[in-house]
Amino acid sequence: ILNVEQSPQSLHVQEGDSTNFTCSFPSSNFYALHWYRWETAKSPEALFVMTLNGDEKKKGRISATLNTKEGYSYLYIKGSQPEDSATYLCAFLRSGNTPLVFGKGTRLSVIA
């Protein structure tokens, strides 16, 4: 059974603070790592798809890095805003015909 771990489980930060959280996944047979942002009562929305070791992706104040050799990805949010409050999901895709395996998510609350 593939294990995708996300930490912390939840996080409360003040508006303006920068924050980061982790997704750990098996380092063997890596194919891709997805990050999704899931706001309450909405659909999960894709943030990044990362495929190469050392990848760094950025979208506005949110960025992500990938280390496939050690099996982790970091998601960073710079200058958190209340609208960043959401659950951030990562999902690991192994090479071969296997489905995405999701982590349990990190629930971020940004307090104004």
Next chain:
Amino acid sequence: EAQVTQNPRYLITVTGKKLTVTCSQNMNHEYMSWYRQDPGLGLRQIYYSMNVEATDKGDVPEGYKVSRKEKRNFPLILESPSPNQTSLYFCASSLTPWGQGTDTQYFGPGTRLTVL
């Protein structure tokens, strides 16, 4: 607008009463999946479909059926729902299997099902 739609969004039913949750996408995607989300667990795949008339079991298929008669639609059928199927259900679609490579999945808005 590119989207995945699900209906109903909320449903309360009783044990044993057959129900269908519809899912439709307008992006001409070949791959569609159903997931369930339960507290403390990640999204778990129930069934997936690689194309019309091609479906296969995911991680937690027991108690569910699906069909894919047309490319755009992928309904989830609970023939005899039980309380342990109370969950939040998401349908998703992608151009490639589960968003391989740089592709990604597009999720529907979710269906919150309660089985009494």
